Structure formats: C-alpha cells, structure tokens
Amino acid sequence: MNISKEDPILTAFALGEIRDPKERSEVEQVVAADPELEAEVQSIRSMSEQLSAAFHSEAVPELSEFEKASLQAVPEPKRSWVRVLISWPVVTTAAAAVLALLLIPQVGSVRFEEISELEQGQETEPVVSRYRELNVDIPTESIEGTPQPINVPGLEPAPTKAPRMLVPVQEGSAVSDRRLSGQDELELGLAESTKGKALGYVSGDEVSSSPGVVTESNLSTAAKPPRSRSFGAFADMDLTNSLAAPVPQAGERTEWNTEKYDPIDDTDFRSPLVAPLSTFSIDVDTASYANVRRFLNQGQLPPADAVRIEELVNYFSYTDAAPVESLEEGGDPFAVRMAQATAPWNDEHRLLRVALKGYEMPWEERPASNLVFLLDVSGSMDSTNKLPLVKEAMQILTDRLDQRDRVAIVVYAGASGLVLPSTTANNTETIEHALNQLNAGGSTNGGAGIKLAYKVARENFVEGGNNRVILCTDGDFNIGQTNRSELTEIASKEAEEGVSLTVLGFGMGNYKDDILEDLSNKGKGSYAYVDSRAEARKVFLEDLASNIFKIAKDVKIQVEFNPQQVQAYRLIGYENRRLKAEDFNNDKKKAGDIGPGHTVTAFYEIVPAGSEFELPGVDKLRYQQESETEVASGEVATVKLRYKTPEADKSRLIRRTAHSEDVVEFEQANDDFRFGAAVAAFGFKLRASDTIGEFSYAQIEQIATGAIAEDPGGHRSEFTDLVRKAEQFSK
Amino acid sequence: MKNEQPNPNSEWVRSLVETHAADLTRYAASILGDDDAAKDVVQDSFVRLWREPREKVEDHVRPWLFRVCRSRALDLRRKGVRMSPLTDAQAAMRPAEGRGPEEAVERRDSHAQVMDFMQQLPENQREVVRLKFQNDLSYKEIATVTDLSVTNVGFLLHTALKTLRAQVTASGE
Numbered sequence: 001m002n003i004s005k006e007d008p009i010l011t012a013f014a015l016g017e018i019r020d021p022k023e024r025s026e027v028e029q030v031v032a033a034d035p036e037l038e039a040e041v042q043s044i045r046s047m048s049e050q051l052s053a054a055f056h057s058e059a060v061p062e063l064s065e066f067e068k069a070s071l072q073a074v075p076e077p078k079r080s081w082v083r084v085l086i087s088w089p090v091v092t093t094a095a096a097a098v099l100a101l102l103l104i105p106q107v108g109s110v111r112f113e114e115i116s117e118l119e120q121g122q123e124t125e126p127v128v129s130r131y132r133e134l135n136v137d138i139p140t141e142s143i144e145g146t147p148q149p150i151n152v153p154g155l156e157p158a159p160t161k162a163p164r165m166l167v168p169v170q171e172g173s174a175v176s177d178r179r180l181s182g183q184d185e186l187e188l189g190l191a192e193s194t195k196g197k198a199l200g201y202v203s204g205d206e207v208s209s210s211p212g213v214v215t216e217s218n219l220s221t222a223a224k225p226p227r228s229r230s231f232g233a234f235a236d237m238d239l240t241n242s243l244a245a246p247v248p249q250a251g252e253r254t255e256w257n258t259e260k261y262d263p264i265d266d267t268d269f270r271s272p273l274v275a276p277l278s279t280f281s282i283d284v285d286t287a288s289y290a291n292v293r294r295f296l297n298q299g300q301l302p303p304a305d306a307v308r309i310e311e312l313v314n315y316f317s318y319t320d321a322a323p324v325e326s327l328e329e330g331g332d333p334f335a336v337r338m339a340q341a342t343a344p345w346n347d348e349h350r351l352l353r354v355a356l357k358g359y360e361m362p363w364e365e366r367p368a369s370n371l372v373f374l375l376d377v378s379g380s381m382d383s384t385n386k387l388p389l390v391k392e393a394m395q396i397l398t399d400r401l402d403q404r405d406r407v408a409i410v411v412y413a414g415a416s417g418l419v420l421p422s423t424t425a426n427n428t429e430t431i432e433h434a435l436n437q438l439n440a441g442g443s444t445n446g447g448a449g450i451k452l453a454y455k456v457a458r459e460n461f462v463e464g465g466n467n468r469v470i471l472c473t474d475g476d477f478n479i480g481q482t483n484r485s486e487l488t489e490i491a492s493k494e495a496e497e498g499v500s501l502t503v504l505g506f507g508m509g510n511y512k513d514d515i516l517e518d519l520s521n522k523g524k525g526s527y528a529y530v531d532s533r534a535e536a537r538k539v540f541l542e543d544l545a546s547n548i549f550k551i552a553k554d555v556k557i558q559v560e561f562n563p564q565q566v567q568a569y570r571l572i573g574y575e576n577r578r579l580k581a582e583d584f585n586n587d588k589k590k591a592g593d594i595g596p597g598h599t600v601t602a603f604y605e606i607v608p609a610g611s612e613f614e615l616p617g618v619d620k621l622r623y624q625q626e627s628e629t630e631v632a633s634g635e636v637a638t639v640k641l642r643y644k645t646p647e648a649d650k651s652r653l654i655r656r657t658a659h660s661e662d663v664v665e666f667e668q669a670n671d672d673f674r675f676g677a678a679v680a681a682f683g684f685k686l687r688a689s690d691t692i693g694e695f696s697y698a699q700i701e702q703i704a705t706g707a708i709a710e711d712p713g714g715h716r717s718e719f720t721d722l723v724r725k726a727e728q729f730s731k
Numbered sequence: 732m733k734n735e736q737p738n739p740n741s742e743w744v745r746s747l748v749e750t751h752a753a754d755l756t757r758y759a760a761s762i763l764g765d766d767d768a769a770k771d772v773v774q775d776s777f778v779r780l781w782r783e784p785r786e787k788v789e790d791h792v793r794p795w796l797f798r799v800c801r802s803r804a805l806d807l808r809r810k811g812v813r814m815s816p817l818t819d820a821q822a823a824m825r826p827a828e829g830r831g832p833e834e835a836v837e838r839r840d841s842h843a844q845v846m847d848f849m850q851q852l853p854e855n856q857r858e859v860v861r862l863k864f865q866n867d868l869s870y871k872e873i874a875t876v877t878d879l880s881v882t883n884v885g886f887l888l889h890t891a892l893k894t895l896r897a898q899v900t901a902s903g904e
Contacts, residue, residue: 007889008882008885008886008888008889008890009885010889011885011888011889011892011893012870012885012888012889015863015888017869017870017885019871043896044892044896047892047895047896047899048863048864048892050841050845050899051845051849051860051864051892051895052864052865053842054841054842054843054845054846054849054864055846055861055864055865056865057842058757058846058865059757060753060754060756060757061753061756061757061760061766061769061770062753063752063753063756063770067752067770067774068748068749068752070774071744071748071752071773071774071777072741072744072745072748072777
C-alpha cells in the first residue's frame with residue numbers, strides 16, 4: 001500500500017474512521033514506517049483536538065424545561081405507535097392540533113414543510129422573521145436545579161415552548177374569527193407576512209402619552225357642548241351617559257406626570273320633576289381607592305379626576321347580610337338593603353344608602369376557572385411595586401386554585417407571547433417556573449397582547465365556568481394599535497362571548513387609569529389597583545372570589561324619586577356609570593357584574609321637599625300628570641334593580657321602596673352607613689367639591705373612627721390615617 | 732383534564748430530548764444563526780420523529796435527527812431572506828458556560844482563532860467539520876445527514892483539516 005500525504009485515508013485513519021480492520025492495520029503499518037506520514041497523522045489529530053475543543057466551547061443553546069417538555073410532547077397520546085402509522089393523515093391533523101397551541105412560527109414552519117414540497121419557490125416570508133425575541137430577557141440559566149418532571153399528563157394540550165415572545169402580527173384577521181382552529185391561527189400568524197407586508201408596528205401615537213391629548217372619547221365629549229348645568233332640557237339626561245368635559249378649576253386638574261385620568265364632573269342636584277329617574281350600572285371596582293392611597297402615602301393629594309367616590313366607598317367590606325333565600329328557593333343572588341339618615345354634612349339633607357350584597361360562595365363550590373393572565377412585562381413594569389408584585393399576587397392566587405382550574409400566562413411588551421400555555425392549576429411548579437422567568441423590559445403592545453390572551457381564553461373555554469382574562473399592567477400601552485376605543489371594543493365583544501376581563505393596575509408614574517377603567521367596564525370585570533403586598537393580599541385573598549367570579553351580571557339600578565317627598569337629589573359617584581333611563585329595561589344594554597360576597601353601595605343625597613334649596617328652576621309642567629297611581633304619602637323613592645343570572649339573557653327585577661318614616665339621625669345610623677358616608681365625604685373633599693360645604697377632614701375622621709367596628713382587614717383604620725394625611729397636605 | 736396512560740415511547744423520546752436536543756439546537760443555530768429559529772426547527776424534528784416507527788429509526792436516531800434538522804434548517808434558510816446568520820466565528824466568541832474566567836479568556840482566544848480559520852472554509856467543508864468535531868458523528872453518520880457519500884465526507888474533512896493545519900501553523904510562526 002502506498003499512501004501520499006494528500007490521501008484522505010490518512011485523515012480517516014487519524015480520526016479512527018477506518019472501519020475495516022484489515023485496511024486499518026495496513027494503513028497503520030504504512031504510517032508507522034514513514035515518519036513523515038506519522039507526523040502528518042499527529043498533526044491531523046492535534047488539529048482535530050483543537051477543533052473539538054473550539055467547537056465544544058461554543059455555547060449550547062439552553063433549553064428550558066418548557067421547551068424540553070414541548071419537544072417530548074406526544075402528538076396524540078391515545079394512539080398506539082402502530083396506529084399512528086396506519087392513520088397517517090389523522091396524525092398530521094393531531095400534530096397540527098398540538099401545534100396549534102405551539103407558537104405561531106412553528107405552526108408556520110409545519111406549513112412550510114407542506115407547502116415547500118408541493119410548491120417550490122413560492123414566495124413566503126421566512127417563519128422566523130415574523131417574530132422577534134422579546135426584550136424580556138428570559139434568563140437561560142434559570143432552569144438549573146429545577147429538574148421538574150414535565151411529564152405532561154396534566155397539561156392539555158402539551159405545554160409549548162418556554163418563554164418566547166412573538167412579534168405580533170398586525171391587526172386585521174385577529175379578532176374577527178371566533179374559535180380559531182389551528183388553521184385559523186396559522187392564518188393569524190401568516191396573514192401579514194405572506195402578503196409580503198413589512199413587519200412593523202403601527203405607531204403608538206394614536207394614544208399619545210403626552211398630556212392634553214384628545215382621545216376618542218374625549219373628542220366625542222369635546223365636540224359636544226359642555227353639559228348644561230340647568231335643568232332646562234329633558235334631553236339633558238342623555239348626556240349624563242357620556243363623560244363630561246372637564247370643568248376648569250384652578251390647580252385641581254393638573255396633569256400629574258403622565259398618568260391619565262378621565263375627567264369626572266360632579267353630579268349636580270336634580271329635581272325629580274325634571275328627572276324623576278336616576279339610572280346607573282353598578283360598579284364593583286376599587287382601584288381608585290388604592291390609587292388615592294398611593295398618592296397620599298407619597299405625600300401629595302391625588303388629582304381630582306383620580307378620585308371616583310363609588311370606588312372609594314366600595315373598597316370596604318360591609319356587614320350587610322347576604323340574601324336569606326337561596327337561589328334554589330327562587331331567591332335573588334344578592335340582597336338589597338336600603339337605609340336613610342340625615343347627611344352628616346348638612347342636617348337638612350338626607351342620605352339614602354342602597355346596598356347590594358352578593359351571596360357568599362363557599363370556595364369549594366366555585367365554578368371551574370379558565371384564567372389567562374395577561375402580564376405587562378414592558379420596561380415600565382420594572383420596579384419593585386410592579387412586576388414583582390404581580391408575580392407575588394399570582395402566586396397567592398394560583399395557590400388557591402386546584403386541578404379544576406386552568407391558568408395561562410400571556411405577556412406583552414414590544415411583542416407579545418404565550419409564556420405559559422393553559423395549564424391546570426395544580427401544576428404549581430410549572431406555573432411558578434413560568435412566573436420566575438418573567439422579567440421586565442421593552443415597551444408595551446397591549447393591543448396584541450390582549451388579543452392573544454383572549455384567544456387563549458377562548459381555546460380553553462370552560463362552559464359554565466369562569467372564563468377570564470386578568471390584565472396586570474400599569475396601563476402604559478405605548479406601542480401597537482392601541483386605539484383606546486378599539487381595545488375597549490374588543491373587551492366588550494369578548495365579554496359578550498363569555499370571557500370577562502379583570503384589570504389589575506400596578507405602579508405609578510405613567511399609570512393610565514382612564515384606559516384601564518374603561519377596559520374593565522367594557523370587559524365586564526372588576527378593576528383593582530395593587531400598590532402593595534397588602535393590597536395584593538386583599539385582592540387575591542380577601543376579595544378573590546368577588547373579583548374573579550360573578551353571580552349576577554348586567555346589574556342596573558334605577559331609582560324613581562317622589563317629587564312630593566324629594567325636592568332634589570343627587571347620586572354620589574358613579575359618574576361614568578350613568579345609564580339612560582330607557583336602558584334600564586333594555587336587556588341588550590350591558591352593565592356591571594357582581595361577584596360572590598361583593599357589596600355594592602350607592603349613596604343618594606336627598607333634599608327633602610320643603611327645604612330651602614336653590615335649584616335652577618323649571619316652570620311647573622303643564623301636561624305631566626302628577627302621578628298615575630295612588631302613592632302612599634311617605635314614599636321617598638322606589639329602587640328597582642335589574643340583573644341577569646350569569647347564564648341568562650333575560651333580566652329579573654327587584655323592587656324596594658324607601659319610606660320617609662325610616663329616616664334616622666345620622667348618629668343613629670349603623671356603622672356601615674356612617675363609615676360609607678364618611679368615605680363619600682372624603683371623596684368630595686379630595687375632589688375639592690364645594691358641595692359638602694365646610695365639612696372638614698377632622699369631622700370625616702371622627703365619623704370614620706367611630707364606625708370602624710370590627711374591621712377585619714384593618715382597612716377602615718387605614719382609612720382614618722389617610723384622612724389625617726389628606727388634612728395635612730391640604731393645609 | 733386528561734389522565735391517559737403515558738405513551739410507551741414517551742420515555743424514549745424524553746431521553747432523546749435530554750441527549751440530543753441541545754446539540755441539535757446548536758447545530759440548527761449554526762445554519763440559521765438564530766437560536767429561536769433553531770428551536771423551532773428542532774421542535775419540528777421531534778414532531779417528525781413521532782411519526783416515524785421507532786424500530787425504523789432507533790438504531791441511528793442521532794444522525795436521523797440531525798438529518799431532519801439539517802434539511803428543515805436549510806429549507807428555512809433558503810427562504811429566510813431576512814436572516815443574518817451569526818457567523819461561526821461570532822458564535823464561537825459567545826462565551827461557553829462552566830469555565831473559570833481566566834482560563835475561559837485564554838481558551839476563547841485560541842478557540843476563536845481556530846473558529847476564525849474554520850469560518851473561511853467552504854461551506855460544505857465547514858459543515859462536515861462541525862458534524863464531526865462538534866457532534867462527534869462518524870463519517871458514515873455524516874454521510875447520512877448530509878446526503879454525501881462516505882468517501883466524499885472523508886475527502887471534505889481531509890481537505891478542511893489540511894487547510895486548517897496550514898493556517899494554524901502559519902499563524903504560529
């Protein structure tokens with residue numbers, strides 16, 4: 001045998017690649033006989049060692065447990081190996097189904113495979129170009145030491161990949177299709193790119209964060225003349241439904257950094273002769289209180305428009321009794337209580353308190369939940385009172401759920417993505433792992449995130465269950481197609497399809513209260529503001545059931561005042577929850593939901609007939625009958641409620657009447673009444689309203705202190721502290 | 732929630748994922764220049780694997796996976812107009828885990844040089860070099876992965892090593 005230095009067999013020999021023993025020994029002999037070849041072999045081996053070392057030093061892409069689990073996922077668990085073979089087309093469908101939950105690019109790539117074999121050269125955008133790594137910095141090393149068994153039986157469908165963010169495709173097909181199939185999803189992902197459109201975001205300028213921007217809703221009110229303060233026109237009532245233009249009040253309505261609040265215009269007193277009906281949707285939100293508290297704890301008074309009095313009042317739990325009659329006995333899901341007393345700030349005036357108390361639902365009897373957390377992981381969330389709080393809050397929540405419940409996590413920032421596919425809640429390690437990997441970074445595309453979250457929610461829809469997207473954000477939607485009205489439209493549409501939206505506001509500085517409140521209203525969920533661990537516990541432990549379940553929906557209240565007893569009245573708070581009078585009986589008109597154990601309180605301030613009170617008068621009506629029916633003389637008002645049970649389309653009516661003989665002195669009213677009134681007065685003070693006269697913070701504090709009662713969570717005591725702070729800052 | 736018996740092959744696939752997934756991802760990333768695209772490709776490869784009868788692939792599953800992975804990655808890259816793959820040299824510059832800092836720096840220097848030279852090889856040579864020295868595939872396995880003949884693989888490797896040796900020697904002088 002003769003071997004030259006150029007012979008590849010030399011390399012093969014050096015690398016131990018000669019399989020045939022006879023050939024190998026021949027080469028060995030030849031090499032051993034020739035020092036030059038010997039050196040050559042040594043050189044090759046040395047080179048190969050260097051190469052090996054260099055190559056092995058190359059970073060190995062870290063695969064998270066999720067990614068591994070996803071790689072191990074059985075496309076169709078029930079089919080046996082052989083049957084898989086036989087029913088190949090079925091398997092592809094199954095594989096597609098599994099992939100449907102995988103991220104869009106993957107679905108795309110399967111598609112590519114099929115296309116590419118048929119239609120070579122078809123111009124299609126590369127799969128990978130449709131997404132970009134989200135700036136969420138998922139630490140790749142984070143999985144070390146958590147070799148948890150992702151042996152998927154609990155996951156359905158199989159978990160997808162680990163935290164990966166996709167660049168959202170543009171709007172378009174996204175919302176129009178309900179119940180997207182895998183194919184639809186593919187379309188969703190490919191829609192833009194296959195058309196060859198450039199990838200990109202629509203500028204976030206549509207909702208600019210600069211102060212004074214005219215958002216669509218502002219625009220609509222701006223276009224209208226400012227609401228008339230006279231009672232001149234009956235049509236005036238309609239306008240109460242829309243947001244009023246801000247009333248300029250020096251120093252009170254300044255923009256605070258970039259936080260945004262919709263203007264609130266205090267309600268004026270109205271005569272029942274002009275407006276006999278007061279109609280509004282209930283509101284179970286509490287966000288405003290926590291936000292107000294945040295301002296006060298920071299040493300400043302909140303901007304007037306951040307103060308929504310009904311949310312302040314409803315922040316507290318009240319001891320009103322739950323309904324006595326069970327649902328099975330034909331009872332209502334909530335009890336309605338009314339009480340009247342003199343107003344603490346004006347002896348002449350009375351307060352009418354209307355309280356709804358939902359029945360308490362034992363935790364074990366709760367409906368199965370399908371929760372999709374939509375977490376804002378944008379850069380603005382990167383502070384201790386935001387993302388870490390979100391994680392903590394979620395941890396608290398998931399600890400209380402079990403295998404009946406499903407939890408998914410969608411994140412959004414510059415891009416949005418599914419970081420935790422819908423997973424039964426007993427997979428605590430899996431969930432915890434996903435939570436631990438979240439980091440803030442990048443900017444926000446709330447629009448795409450919200451769509452993805454709703455999609456995941458729909459895909460895991462639980463009939464008769466609690467299907468809900470829980471948005472955790474500081475509301476800083478600054479990238480993407482986040483036209484506010486479009487977002488709220490989505491929320492409203494999804495709510496009709498049975499997926500509610502709970503909004504949890506976090507953080508400060510660029511908090512967009514206006515959008516969030518609007519979203520939760522349209523999404524038919526509650527809205528809470530979480531500014532501390534304590535608040536996270538309140539929202540997720542004390543009030544969890546109230547916040548994520550509903551026992552009745554579209555709860556509307558309409559109060560008819562008797563002009564013989566009432567000269568004027570006003571509803572305290574609920575400014576942006578007003579409904580038209582005719583909406584009350586219109587079951588198509590949506591309104592707020594109530595959860596188990598929720599208390600919803602509304603106060604009316606009433607000026608009794610015969611009092612000295614200046615109202616811009618109207619002439620005595622000439623054609624209206626005084627009253628068509630005999631009215632018992634003592635009737636002050638009739639309170640009507642309409643609600644639907646969660647599954648119903650048709651509303652039920654509850655009617656209660658308030659009588660003048662039930663009015664007591666304020667001091668005689670119960671703790672809940674007095675405390676609620678104190679909170680309402682506090683709200684007026686913070687809004688710098690002159691409608692409670694000289695009533696002082698000290699008086700508010702005094703009433704509240706005397707009405708603390710049992711105060712299980714310490715919230716009422718905390719309130720008195722806040723009153724003291726507000727007093728201090730207002731000097 | 733389903734509570735089915737685990738698929739008999741689950742454990743097998745699981746072990747395959749443990750053993751090969753990272754290598755496959757790194758390999759696909761070397762073609763695509765993008766870890767996430769690479770992960771997609773690997774994902775697809777495993778989906779493919781499920782479709783394959785176990786007995787048909789079991790005895791050569793590593794090259795089989797590399798083969799599927801390669802063809803998918805190349806497919807993707809052909810269409811990937813926008814992608815700008817990390818060059819191998821750049822990839823080599825990325826720090827590997829698990830080494831002390833000083834040692835790492837020193838090693839990285841010499842490794843980077845080798846990778847730099849490697850980077851100048853023609854693509855077909857680069858590929859077999861990577862399969863051989865990074866993924867420890869045999870000539871025969873590389874032939875399977877790349878659709879080349881064993882002889883061809885041997886020739887490419889031989890040529891590549893020759894070039895590299897010359898360059899390393901030259902740089903050392």
